[in-house]
Amino acid sequence: MTDASPSVSKLAGQLGYLFEDDPSARAASAVDLAARLNHDDRLARAIAKYPNRTDAEIQGHLDEFEDRISTADVEAAMQQARPGHGDAG
DSSP, X not given: OOOOOOOHHHHHHHHHHHHHHOGGGGGSOXXXXXXXXXXXXXXXXXXXXXXXXXXXXXXXXXXXXXXXXXXXXXXXXXXXXXXXXXXXX
């Protein structure tokens, strides 16, 4: 398992799926999106490290993992995920 931060390209893909699933997320700030993505990232790493634990036990391990996604990376990923977000068509 690696502690490398997800690439901007990977974050853009995650944002693309997030924006499809939750269109209201398009209006979220980069700070809010970074917090959400960091939570999801920590959760994924906890599940990988503790695969046979209950959801509650996994939640108890989230603080073992540092945030790896910066607001700057999310801002760059937002530009890739919504390349024409200001266009009308």
